[in-house]
Amino acid sequence: MKYKQLEAIMRRVASQCPDYHYFIEQHALAAAGIAGENEVFYFLQELAMPHQILRNFCLIDFAAHKHEMDFLIIFSSFILCLEVKNIAGQLNFDVEASQLLRTRADGVIERFPNPVAQLTRHIRFLSSLFPHIPIVGAVVIANRRAIIGSRRNTHIPIFHADYLHSFIESSLKQYTKPVLQINTFYEQLLARQAPVIKSFSFTLADLKKGVFCEKCSSKMHFVQDRFICSNCHHQDKFAHFQALADFRLLVDSKITNQKFRTLCEISSRYAAKRLLKYLPIIKQGRTTYYEIPEQIVTIAPHSPN
Template sequence: MKYRQLEAILRRVDEHYADYPHFVKQYALTTAGIAGEEEVFYFLQELTIPHQLLRNFCLVDYTGHRHEIDFIVIFSSFIICLEVKNITGQLDFNVETSQLLRTRSDGMIERFSNPVEQLVRHTRFLSTLFPHVPIVGAVVIANRRAIIGNHDSHIPIFHADYIHSFIEKNLNQYTKPILDIAVFHKQLTALHSPISKPFSFTLAHLKSGVFCAKCSVKMKFIQGKFVCSQCHHQDKLAHFQALHDFRLLVSSKITNQQFCQLCDITSRYAAKRLLKFLPVVQQGRATYYEIPEQILTMTSYEGCISPD
């Protein structure tokens, strides 16, 4: 959700918005994080021993604090929690000061929060939920150019290509089957509590218009289709992206008037034809159209657009 929202923010929120530079930075960090997870997932996909995998798993503890765990791997005799970091440079971990120091190639030293402490919090909470289950944790460095330096932790820290050896080592240690993998996976999944909407905006914060998928220029609505004035690309369904962004950033429901403002369409009758395929929701005297989550996968709808 967060990544898709950040993508929508960079597309749709004006660059002069006060927090826009913050969102640009968050997008870069989130993109790097996803790339790191993909590196780890590549190795986890090669596992042949029976297991279940949970990715980007989120739990809320008794105090309301969230535990966002990159990977949980469930085996019949134990479970593994993996905290993934996609950082380059020399990485020195210090448990006493709870920090990760990264020394860049130019000699600059930067401080990051210590992923070891994050992981300890996750495994400690899981242990309170399942005290009979052995829980093993590890920090995985996904960037192949990173150098793992000092670390004074009992938590293993290693590169992604060591995952199989780490799992094999623990399989040799925890040999007694105590879990029905499918049942335990279902129990954990029931506890998943994803963040529904990290960022929230109003329509006033968003750029108006429908933008060309080929060159990002604002399109004009002419005779039932959107036309790009620069590359001349034409698309009857170009407004789907605008609706998708509105759903991510504002609301899953939109009125005719809001749609006209969002897509910069002057005719409410043309807007009504473009919205005709959406389910209608009546709230008091107002009519809303429900934007489906899968709107970008919809490729056509017949009889819903006619020339303006």
Template sequence: MLSRYFVFILEVKNISGRIDFDDEKRQFTNLKDDNTIEVYTNPEDQVERHIRTIERIMRILNIHLPIVGAIVFSNTSTIIGQKPKRIPAFHLSGLNSHVNYLFNKYSNEVVTFEELTILKDYLLEILKRDNWKPNIDKNKLIKGAICEKCSNQSFMKYHFGRFVCDNCSVLSKDVLLESLLDYRLLFSPWISNNEFKEYFSISSAKTSYKLIKSLNLNFKGNNRSRIYYIPDNILSYKLK
């Protein structure tokens, strides 16, 4: 949590049973409901490691803010036994009052809004997320427009501006966008006219080109090398 008064780092745990902190041994134990005991990484060490990381970042940016931390237990049934000595630990229900306590303790604005924005932008810039990729055999996937109206998940063919189900003969326009979103998630956010044609089993390259062009997708490349970008908000597009 970033503010002009302080930076607040929370380590949130969802653990049931009784938990105990042992500062001397740097140990964090969990006595479960079945009387078994598990040992976890000490959340105090985790919070302090995060604090040191933010301190280094702020030194780089020449920004100086107090940094505080807390360990928050989200499971209301958790019994907090021996508490940590270095970092506050409490149930989620106590978070609001603790934040109010911090604003009372750190009541002076330390940085400008511009400096806070610089820190925020820098943290977002260095954030690295691993994109989830499905571990499946793509050759076994049913491609194209699949009918959601009938129970057989039948394939739908493009015919005079609409897709028609082979099984129940239902007509649909929106299935084009839904199928393109599936393509984005399972294959790639980029698709060529030839891939589009094969994916939807459209016999005519000219028809396929007119259809994909009508979507007004962003593209790169020219002529046969052109590929189109399928945005993650493709379902919000309006079909003609």
């Protein structure tokens, strides 16, 4: 959710926003995190033994604290919890000082929160929930240019993504007794997943108005039954779906005809009604809302004609 929101912010929030540079930094960090997770997922897809994968999985503990885990891999004999870091440079881990020190190529040293401490917290929580299931944890370094240096006072394995298969094979040899049904337990975990909460919230007034071209990002104009780019002349009947998706991520999951016209800069309420015909209608008193599905960009053919 956070990464999708940040992508929407890059499209919709003006650079004059006081927090815009913060959002740029957060977007870059989130993009690096997603790239690192994709690298790890590439290796996980090659697993031949029965398993289930939960990615970006969140549970709430008894004190209402969130546990956001990069990967949970369920095997019949144990659960593997992975914390992924996509950081280049020489990485030195110090659990006692609760820090990860990264030495860049130019010699500059930077401090990051120690992923070992975060992973240990997740393992402790999972073990309290499922005391009969072995919980195994590891920190996976996804950046191929990283050099793993010192690992002071840590019992948690730390390795590069290409060692993941070997680590899993070793763990399967250590934990051989089946203790759970993989698919049943997977469904049980999904049922316990914490509800998604928006990381950032905006009003319609905060957003850039208009529909933007997927080809060149320029503003499009609505002409009869389609949107036409003023720059590259790309035509699209469903370009407003991305605007609706952005509105859902940043403002609300439902929208009125009037707010839709403001968002997409459409003058005719009747034209707006035709464009919104794919969306479910919600009546609240005298007000008609259109519910924006989570997968709004995929609910109709994306045709340029």
